[in-house]
Amino acid sequence: MRVPLSWLREYVDLPATETGRDVQAKLIAAGLEVEAVEQLGAGLTGPLVVGRVAAIEELTEFKKPIRHCLVDVGQANTTGEPQEIICGARNFAVGDKVVVALPGAVLPGDFRIAERKTYGRMSRGMICSTDELGMGDDGTKGIIVLPPEHETGIDAIELLGLYDEVLDIAVTPDRGYCLSLRGVARETATAYGLPLRDPALLDVPGPNAYGYPVKVSDPIGCDRFTARTVTGLDPEARSPIWLRRRLQKAGMRPISLAVDITNYVMLELGQPLHAYDRTRVEGPIGVRRAEAGEKLTTLDGVVRTLDAQDLVITDDRGPIGLAGVMGGADTEIADAAPDPETGAIRGTTEVVIEAAHFDPVAIARTARRHKLSSEASKRFERGVDPQAGAAAAQRTVDLLVLLAGGTAEAGVTHIVSPSAPRTVSMAADHPDRVAGVEYGRETVVRRLQEVGCDVYGQDELVVTVPSWRPDLTAPNDLAEEVIRLEGYENLPATLPRPPAGRGLTGRQRLHRRVGRALAGAGYVEAPNYPFIGARVLDQLDLPADDPARRLVTLVNPLSDEEPSLRSTLLPGLLGALRRNTGRGSHDLALFETGLVFHPAAERAAALSLPVDRRPTDAEIAVLDAALPVQPRHAAVVLAGARERSGWWGGGHPANWADAIEAARLVARESGAELAVDQGRYGPWHPGRCAELSVVLDGVKTPVGHAGELHPRVVKALGLPERTCAMELNLDLVERAGEGELTAPRISAFPVATQDVALVVDAGVPAAAVEHALTLGAGELLESIRLFDTFTGEQLGEGKKSLAYALRFRAADRTLTVEEASAARDAAVAHATERTGAVLRGA
Template identity: 80%
Template sequence: MRAPLSWLREYVDLPAGETGRDVQAELIAAGLEVERVEQLGTGLTGPLVVGQVLTIEELEGFRKPIRFCTVDVGQANGTGEPQEIVCGARNFSVGDKVVVVLPGAVLPGDFAIAARKTYGKTSHGMICSGEELGMGDDGTHGIIVLPQEYEPGTDAIELLELVDEVLDIAVTPDRGYCLSMRGIARELATAYGLPLRDPALLDVPAPNSYGYPVQVADPAACDRFTARTVTGLDAEARSPIWLQRRLQKAGMRPVSLTVDITNYVMLELGQPLHAYDRTRIQGAIGVRRAEPGEKLTTLDGTKRVLDAEDLVITDDRGPIGLAGVMGGAETEIADHGAATSSTEVVIEAAHFDPIVVARAARRHKLSSEAAKRFERGVDPQAASAAAQRTVDLLVLLAGGTAEAGVTEVVTPSGPHTIAMRADHPDRVAGVRYGRESVVRRLQQVGCDVYGQDELIVTVPSWRPDLTDPNDLAEEVIRLEGYENLPSTLPQPPAGRGLTERQRLHRRVGRALAGAGYVEALNYPFVGDEALNHLGLEADDPRRTAVRLVNPLSDTEPALRTTLLPGLFAALRRNDGRGEHDLALFETGLVFRPTGDEATPVRLPVDRRPTDEEIAALDAALPRQPRRAAVVLAGAREQTGWWGQGRPATWADAVEAGRTVAREAGVELIVRQDQHAPYHPGRCAALLAVVDGQETLVGNAGELHPRVTKAFGLPERTCAMEIELDLLERARTGALQAPHVSAFPVATQDVALVVDASVAAADVEAALKAGAGELLESLRLFDVFTGEQLGEGKKSLAYALRFRADDRTLTAEEASAAREAAVRSAVERTGAVLRGA
């Protein structure tokens, strides 16, 4: 909303020295978003005057038409002699009144005017267009031709109101009343503590039975419809300069007198209006819902097929307007240049349901100034005043006659009242305002307030956004000043903080980031195509997904059952942009419905739900386990002066799983597995002991080649996914801080030959069981196969570290522990000590 400061001063007596910047600061403090203050006429200096064209001589021999004119500028040039001016424009004639800038003046843009010789003549000034004066779009794109009543020599800077300041305000959806000069002036009067001259306070005649007939078939969608008729309009009457300039400053283009007046009143009072050519209306005006398939050609010339939910204005022929959005071409005011050829008009000032208008505007992709106001909420009580204001201006400016008939169809409704404790704003803001301040601020908003401790507040008709006590508290806080609210830190009660679940989530993220992974946050949506690319079987539980009623994308209509597709998309996107060495991770929820969920319940909004209602809602939700996942591609270690690098392999994905498990205080059991989307020979099952049983908590490995091709991933891409909730359950006690012994470590190596089918994890478990309490750590550092071992055999070499907390181990103690570990491995796995 663009609000000229000169216009606002008509309603509020601002101090003479207040600038647009000062007003901007006050309105911002009151909660309005004033984006900028536009300075009109900056750098403009005269003489800039009205001139009358006396003669026009057409100059020949040039590439474009050139005219040599003499113009009467009165005494503005100091001599009273006609001013000689060269001009290329052709939209004026001898006798026309034009705007002339004389030598010595400076136009906007630091354009200095001086006498100069051009086209063989000396031009002493310039005949101006609106664009050259910074007046905006007036629809003519040529020389300004003024009405004849202005005398030559009249100061055109004052006449055209060229110097002004315009506030550009971004009106939020809850402040629809500020899409009018009346609403902004009200905020300005409150901010300065000055009285408001409300332009809607007009004497309006009572409704009678002589007005234009109106029939409202849907009173819920149109609760007020006022119709007034004006006849005998002067077909040659044009909008006066002051009216045109106000419209231009507000960002609207002058069209014709009748249309300009309806736009002016809309800007002034916030009430959209529509003017019908009475001679083009057939029968009574009606308001109803459209019938499916009905058509309407709107004022923009587009033929629209109407929806059954559309609210339309009709006559005996059918729809003649889309209510609250745009009128129809059948009954539009006919204009002739800047004048109007319609001499009888019917003025409509109605109040339509905001939701009906908003949906119609979006349905037809038709944004209009009227719809913008109706969908934010228009003052229904202002309709009669707006119609009267329009009639008064038509009578004044177009010489019309207002008919005595006044039509007003109203659906009775009482004022909206809200009960609120007087100290409610205090409790919301954490500041003591006191009852007197609360009442005073609400009265400034326009509310009627009664009561002492319990206030009964009647909301003004122009504030439909005020619906509950918190809205009223916001108004009090806003007017008292957001800057006066103290900054206080919340004080949580002792003993509260992050839950163990939250701590694990954070530890896992930090551990993976420390291991070189970069977090990638993805949308939790998935489509059938991605599940197909994963190579899932038809009965795979991951194909059973929760479908969204209103998905953001038709290609991803379900909630994810695995984190991998989102990470694959992030990897593909980064690889396509030149980042080929990648290690990404994500932690988050997946959604795994079981089919046993209860029917969803709708929780109440007027109170806190009961525990039973919350439990019923939880029972309707799918299982939502937390997971962590990684994906790797390219080099895991870079090649450099320090040596040869290496690519990421399935072992790195398995180690990522171990990293996550260590943060949960759980030791993983790793076994070979076959699980989509992994390569059948390079897939590991990650298991942990949960509630006394070995439980699959995740998988890791290299992706199947078909999967990498389907997702467009680099070859040999690896991934891991693990469930954090199961890891949390697998932990048997509280996490222990690492113990650092002051005594030295004793390292013993052992190489065992086993069958190729024996898992390294089983050998490792046997070694740990036999080594006893002295074993600090165990690490597999070599796997060897060869002819000397025999077919179907492999050698596993382990480094065993022994340490005691209270003494230095002897060589005999370390060797005994090593031998016990080997015996356990021999007994459990059939291993043979290599070299024995």
């Protein structure tokens, strides 16, 4: 919302010394986002005056049309003689009033005006256009032609309002009332402690039986509708300069008098209006839901197919406008134009003014459905004062009568659906408890009254909310108003004091340990937005019945392409991998730890928690029941080289084993024993996928997968070849772990190392052999490591050799050779029994 300071001063008597920067600081302190203050007229100095074109001589000896003009500027040039000015524009004629920059003037961009000889003639000044004066778009091109009533020689800077300051306010969705001068003026008056001249306080006639007939068939979608009629408009009447300039400063383009007036009143009061050419409306005006498939040509010339949920304005022919969004072309105000047969000026002479209040949700959905955002829909979506319609219609009628010579008909149509004022009950000390500051009842009541509320009661306040504040629905909303008006900067900086002994939860500590461990292993953390679409799950090749396909869909997503909360971390990480690869980074190892979301089995109602005490366990349980299931996952993705080659030797590319090792690293941080088995799942290569499991309550439970991604998934997502990934459920791993990690015991006794080479069938996983050796070796086994694999003719077809190094150590003694050998033999025997292994060379 662009707010000219000169316009704002009409409603609030600001001190003459206050600048736009001063007002910006006050409004920011009151909670408004004033992004900038634009200085209009910066770099512009006079003399800039009104001139009358006395004569024009066409110079035809040049390649382009050039005119030598004599312009009467009165006594502005001290001589009274006409100024000689060379000009190439052709949209003005003898007798027109124009804006003249005399020698010595400086126009925006440091363009200095001086006498000079050009095209063989002297030019002593410049006839100006809107672009040259930095006035913005007024819908016309070329020289500014002023109305004839302005006196020659007067100051054009003051006439055109070229010096001004404009506040550029980013209006948040909860402050729709600030999309008007009335709303911003109210905030300004409150910030300065000054009275407000409310432009909506007008004498409005009551409804009668003579008004234009209106039928509202959907009182939910349209609860108020005011219609007024003005006749006898002068079709040649043009918007005065002050009106055009205010629209330009506010960022709107002047169009025609009737349209300019409706836009002006919308900016002034915040109530969108629409003017219909009464001669083009057939029968009563109606408000209803559209019939599916109905057509409407809107003012932008687009033929739109309507949805059954669209709210439309109709006459006897059908839809004539999208309610609250855009009018229809069939009833558009016609510009003045000569009749081709008679030459008489024709145009709109009778209008019906619509000032209605529409359901914000219906308007927002219609605007989004048709991809048609307008100044009107932007205001209705954020909430328009339902009681401002009658005043806005009256203001529009008054301006049409004043500026277009019209006559206001006595008939007034005002349809209102019954509704009670909105009230909110709140303890008088509620803002004190929210802010941690003692405001007192008197301050709370005064601040709420400044907002526009009516307040009754002592300890328990009953607050009647003003009609222009639909966002005030709960005690916390009222507390926020008190706090912001008292000043956020006045809130003391205090740190919460947790009870002694409370710190990070075990889950939080594990989360941090895992992050540090992965970072220490060379991974880079890459947090991602928690939103996905169903399409990426197809690209991951997940089965149709996979639990990850059950998504939690948002009611109002940030993007239509990603309307759901993620059920896996892989889409975000793989997207980050793809972007970094596209920007020249090819050796990548990324990780993320975060929540994923699954729909709860039963959806419970949400609960509003108190702010004056800690919620009870029962209240927290009710709130948790209303939330999706949110397990914490850990995931990594790898591509390119895991270890680079160099003078120190050769490196190696990232492969499935690195992904599995990342999973083992995460499990070690929680003290869990991770089982690795061959698996087959969705995005992973069927021959290079490991299923990760832990033992929970005596049952082996899968917690994730790791390995190389399927080539089909790599191609669908545009990833580097042989990309690898791992994802596991960190909460389940934590449950299987030992809780807090303990420091390892260091034995002072020497280690005994025994190597064994076992021959097994080629299909037996090395992890199964390692697991069997570990179980058979007993408590003396300190570590086990696979250091060699071998296949060859001497082993036989379908056989492989696995060589392991077993380290044995006792905490209280030096092991004898017999004890180490016995432990080794027990390990081999158990492996033979479980996997069919044969000691190589035996």
